[in-house]
Amino acid sequence: MRPGELIASDRGARAARPDDLAQAWAVLEQVMDPEVPVVSVVDLGIVRGLDWEDGHLRVVVTPTYSGCPATEVIEHDIEVALAGAGFAAPQLERRLSPAWTTDWISEAGRQRLRAYGIAPPAGSTSKRSLLGERDEVCCPQCGSARTERLSEFGSTACKALYRCIECREPFDYFKCI
Numbered sequence: 441m442r443p444g445e446l447i448a449s450d451r452g453a454r455a456a457r458p459d460d461l462a463q464a465w466a467v468l469e470q471v472m473d474p475e476v477p478v479v480s481v482v483d484l485g486i487v488r489g490l491d492w493e494d495g496h497l498r499v500v501v502t503p504t505y506s507g508c509p510a511t512e513v514i515e516h517d518i519e520v521a522l523a524g525a526g527f528a529a530p531q532l533e534r535r536l537s538p539a540w541t542t543d544w545i546s547e548a549g550r551q552r553l554r555a556y557g558i559a560p561p562a563g564s565t566s567k568r569s570l571l572g573e574r575d576e577v578c579c580p581q582c583g584s585a586r587t588e589r590l591s592e593f594g595s596t597a598c599k600a601l602y603r604c605i606e607c608r609e610p611f612d613y614f615k616c617i
Contacts, residue, residue: 452496452528453495453496453528453529454495454528460492460497460527461490461492464490464497464499464522464525464527465482465490467521467522468480468481468482468487468521469483470521471517471518472517473514474510474513474514474517475510475595475596476556476558478552478555479545479553480549481514481517482546483545483546484504484545484549485502485540485541485543485546485549486501486502486503486504486514486540487499487518488500488501488502488535496529496531497522497530497531498530498533499518499522499530500533500535501514501515501533502535502536502538502539502540503534503540504540504598504617505539505597505598505617506536506539507597508598515534518530519532540617541617542561542614542615542617545560545561553580553614555580557580557611557612558580558612558613558614559577559578559579559580559587559602559612559613559614560614561613561614561615561616562578562613577589579602579606579607579609579611580611581604581607581609581611582607582609584604584605584606586604586605586606587602587603587604587605588602589601589602589613590602590603598614598615598617599612599613599614600613600615601613
């Protein structure tokens, strides 16, 4: 490195503008989850916060679970979208604590899951299931509560496979975690 050169992390650093955070949130609303492409990273609640630090946008991301295979793809998509919107070298922080919970999925995200054919998480992440109580999982196709679990695991580890007894359609259920 020569005198006067910027270190890589300083490239593109600038002072924050008043609308930067609102613009960054709007950009992130368009970054879709690669496994469920109808919900954004904001809808899922995995973007925990935005801040301006040392001349760069800092994004706090909590993956849906620590072993989620889509985590790196999601982080890359976030970086590309923000860079494309003029946020040079956004800084991403992966934060595992507190752990992500389905309680963080927005109401709009729940509606988008249902419209896509995935039953959104029922109830909250209470531990009632430890006492043998089950949440009522409604069919996203016909709305019936007469459903049965076929498998604890669906198309991804965070979903279970269900079938509606009324319309006989199988569907994924986004598990409460």
